Amino acid sequence: MKYITVTERPKQLMIVKEWLEMLIQEGPKWGYYPEPGKSVLVVKDNLSNEDSKFFNQLGIKIVKSHKFLGSVIGPDDSKDIYVEDKVKLWTEAVMKFSEAAKKSPQAVFAAFTKSLQCEWSFLQRVVESSSEKYVSLKDAIQTHLTPAIVGREISNTEHEIFSLPTKFGGLAIKNPVLTVENSFQTSKKAVQKLTQCIKNRAILNVDEHKLHVKTALKEERTIRQARDKEKSAQLISLLPEKKKRTLTRVVEGKASHWLNVIPTAADHYDLSPTQFRDALALRYGHEIPLSQRCDGCDLQMDMNHALNCKKGGLVKYGHDNLCDDGAQLAKLAFQCVNREPVIQEADGIHTPALIADVKIVGLWENGRTAFLDYRIINPDAPSYLSQNWSAISNRHAKEKHQKYDRAAEDVRCGFTPMVCSIDGVLHEEFKTVLTRLASVLADKFNGPRAIVP
Incomplete structure (x- = not known):
């Protein structure tokens, strides 16, 4: 494909014609058939x-505008038509995603954030257009898709929060009207050296070009992260006290990684529609529709009661699932891993048996056993509302140490408490164990910690 300017058209046409004639004549000699x-x-x-006659004889199409590498070459009105057609196509896709999200919200969320919205993100980088072109797409996302994923109506403030990156409390469901403002200018700035070389017919210094692109993108990324962080703090401050407390804890505790994974069944990352929407409700402090009475104790049912009542079986079910997942992860890194190991036998009179949740041989030192015991906390329970997460988690970790340390030392073993919140915020010792597992897996699979399987 060749783009020809008006001022140089006669000269450029002659070059193109000569090049084509030579290519058609000489190409077959080298095994190339144009x-x-x-x-x-x-x-x-x-x-x-x-x-026209020359190019028509060769079957070459002569146009004023044409698609090229995901963009379009031609006048501004052709670009506008191209963008409008694309937005119409994407809007229809969003509507189909909305229907699918009713039954498979997690799969749709992953497909949208990691695939579909990346398509218009690319177009916004390579084609300059106005934000008005994307209004219909934004309306489809906010009116149909996001409510279908979350399973409820969403306020304007929540829509703004959801457009933020997950680490700042959002869902990374970007607003295309806002992203179009800086995307093209950032891309234009990044390829400035390449553009100048094309215009001036100069030789491109590839190393300088790559360095310039890297620097420009890094600067824009830094600016964008600072802007998102400030916007996150501003929007969270507008929320009701309960939701603000919950989302602040999630952001500060960096408990958003689960939203960034591909929901593969082989890795047990896939959640049922109810599980996924309940997890989102816990993340944003939203009440979950429940039955009026508790099945276990027959008291009034609400989300706090469901998370705290030990008679209904939900607390034990969640605890056992976490222990099983932790043991399964540990088995990938270590050979000797057991569930529910006995640290201290009961004496039959005064001292009950002391049982941990997981035993790992070699966790901290080769050949030495480490016992782990899990505890899941509801930090928004009425008794904890006056405390922050650090104080709550440290208190429970201390209780675990007081209960298990002496018995573990008696059998020459170590002990680590695994304390976390219902929304996935981890105590520091829990994080240390995961860091250790990641390091062992990285060495085992000979790769960086960020991409261990």
Whole structure:
């Protein structure tokens, strides 16, 4: 494909014609058989009859605008039409995603954030357009898709929060009207050296070009992160006290990684629609629709009661699932891992048996056993509302140490408490264990910690 400017058209046409004639003549000698019929010549104005006849004989299409590498070459009105057609196509796709989200919200969420919205993010980088072109797409996302994923109606403030990156409390469901403002200018700035070389017909210094691109993108990323962080703090401050407390804890505790994974069944990352929407409700402090009475104790049922009542079986079910997942992860890194190991036998009179949740041989030192015991906390229970997460988690970790340390030392073993919140915020010792597991797995699979399987 060749783009020809008005001022240099005669000279450029002659070069193109000579190049084509030579390619058609010499190409087969080297095993290359040109197919001019698959080529397109993009021009700014109409060609003369002689020029048109030459290119038409070869089957080359002569146009004023054409798609190229995901963008479009041509006048502004052609670009506007191209963007409008794309937005219409994406809007229809969003509506189909909305229907699918009713039954598979997690799969739709992953497909949208990691695939579909990346398509218009790319177009916004390579084609300059106004934000008005994306209004219909934004409306489809906020009116249909996001409520279908979350399973409830969403306020304007929540829509703004959801557009933020997950680490700042959002869902990374970007607003295309806002992203279009800086995308093209950032891309234009990044390829500035390449553009200058094309205009000046100069030789491109590839190393300088790569360094310039890297620097420009890094600067923009830093600015964007600072802007998102400030916006996150501002929006969270507008929430009711309960929701603000919950989301602040999630952001400060960096408990958003689960939203960034691909929901593969083989890794047990796939959640049922109810599990996924309940997890989102816990993340944003939203009440979950429940039955009026508790099945276990027959008291009034609400979300706090469901998370705290030990008679209904939900607390034990969640605790056992976490222990099983922790043991399964440990088995990937260590050979000797057991569930519910006995640290201290009961004496039959005064001292009950002391049983941990997981035993790992070699966790901290080769050949030495480490016992782990899990505890899941509801930090928004009425008794904890006057305390922050650090104080709550440290208190429970201290209780675990007081209960298990002496018995573990008696059998020459170590002990680590695994304390976390219902929304996935971890105590420091829990984080240390995961860091150790990641390091062992990285060494085992000979790769960096960030991409261990």
